[in-house]
Amino acid sequence: MGLGKSLVMISTIAGSLDRAEFFRDAGSQSFAASPSQKVRTKATLVVAPSSLLIDSWVDEIRKHTYTGAMSFHRHIGSTRHTETNCLQTSMIVFTTYATIAMELSRGINSLPQLHWFRIVLDEAHDIRNKATKQYHAISNLSAEHRWCLTGTPIQNSLDDLGALIAFLKVPILEHAPAFRKFITTPILSESGRRKDRFKNLQLLLQTLCLRRTRELLDLPKPITQERRLQLSLQEQAEYREILQRCRSDIDMAVSGRGKAKVNSTVLESLLKLRLYCNNGMATNMQVTTLERLPADPDEILSLLQQMDRNVCAYCSGAIYSINPAADADGGLLLPNCKHMVCRTCMVQHRFHKQQCPTCASGGDDPMPGDSANFEAARYESPSHPIFYPTKLRSLFTDISREPLEKSIVFSSWKKTLTLFGKLLSHHDAHYAMIDGSLSLSERLKVLKDFRSPTGANMLLMTLGTGAVGLNLAVASRIYLLEPQWNPMIESQAIGRALRLGQTAQVVIVRYIMEDTVEESNVLSRQRTKLQLAGSGFGRSKEASSEQLQAMLNIFGIDSGI
Known part of the structure; x- marks a missing residue:
């Protein structure tokens, strides 16, 4: 990266x-x-x-x-x-x-x-x-x-x-049975818990891979900082109130004994808690009933990402933002089933009279949700909230200490960045912002301005639009506002600044709200996935009953499924 x-x-x-x-x-x-x-x-x-x-x-x-x-x-x-x-x-x-x-x-x-x-x-x-x-x-x-x-x-x-x-x-190993026999099975089998269980994998990677590390390029070693913050007393009370409402919703879903229903309700509840950690009560997740998805496209995308369903129904390509506009690169959300269509496949979708191919072939079950198009719901934040959340106030304090450094603030949600932009504007701080609603030409214009010595020193960017492929080595400060389910997304975001051409020492700041879902669930899932990447351990993509119960434990509920 x-x-x-x-x-x-x-x-x-x-x-x-x-x-x-x-x-x-x-x-x-x-x-x-x-x-x-x-x-x-x-x-x-x-x-x-x-x-x-x-x-x-x-x-x-x-x-x-x-x-x-x-x-x-x-x-x-x-x-x-x-x-x-x-x-x-x-x-x-x-x-x-x-x-x-x-x-x-x-x-x-x-x-x-x-x-x-x-x-x-x-x-x-x-x-x-x-x-x-x-x-x-x-x-x-x-x-x-x-x-x-x-x-x-x-x-x-x-x-x-x-x-x-x-x-x-790769001869022999290109066939799935051979790859499982020689690479996967020795690592995962109970009898293979020996020191040499990674021998075949290491031999394969040493033979095929040309690794380019930061040490090879002699880049300045980055400084990683973790801000562990406590909710204020008022925020703790509000968080507990949301948590209790989520428990009630999940109890209702569990009583129905439908695993798919429980899964979707748990994920929606986790998203509500995660959003509160960033935004407080300033921008509540717009969900009116259990049968309805969030109205905000970033929140819908977060739910789809949690289930690895942010892919095009036609080509299976990954989609990182939702925006049906012709001059953007986001995907289209199909309102009835919540499957997605990427920019390239939209012509084919119109040719098929806008029928979802995944549903037609009996693929993934449609997600809960009504047929209302999210475009009808527009997020409006208060011009000056009475109380800004603890996390955003801490971020503002950190950035204010070094106003001359080029900084990038990453978040999954436009709502969070918009709210932080209000806080910056309240203090007359100049910034630029990129999210999925910007056209490609507008996005390039913002990036060009940010790279310029005379441009804004602060860039607010959603992970869906800025985590992959961009070269922003002009920045020396990276702020990650919330932990991601997939830690590789964070690594990609950090790689925008920590890359070839960087001469300054990059400082990376992560924000974690203690005693919340960010600490108890998201970080634990990060550690598991990092172990998979680092040690070669694998598991089924589909969440098991044990994994579902682990998420339910956050709410103190037994699934009974």
């Missing part, structure tokens, strides 16, 4: 242009003898999660190569089908995961019909689920060489790594 992976690949491409030409020319001879073979191209296909990351690649090319020395083509947008000749004449072809998956589902073969000299997956963990259409579309592409670029190869289980190994076509 920010340690020069893209620069290494650009150097690799530049250093192998002669071999790429030879590969293409040799293919022309074999194609003449056997026309049924795929046409070879000298190009390297770089697949990224979004057009914004493609822009970052292009910036790196222009920065590190002579003008015109390395030709590239963007295979995105509505005009891509009129420029198919560029797929064979360019040195680099950029596209997105969603574009490849969407083209496969519509029978478009412009990319699969070619045999690429090299395929590079940027943020390769996006294909970690082998059951998705996106994975199948990517893995079926033909290439002489394959690369995966990621700072987080294991996010939930060893199956994440297994998907990358399968894409790389």
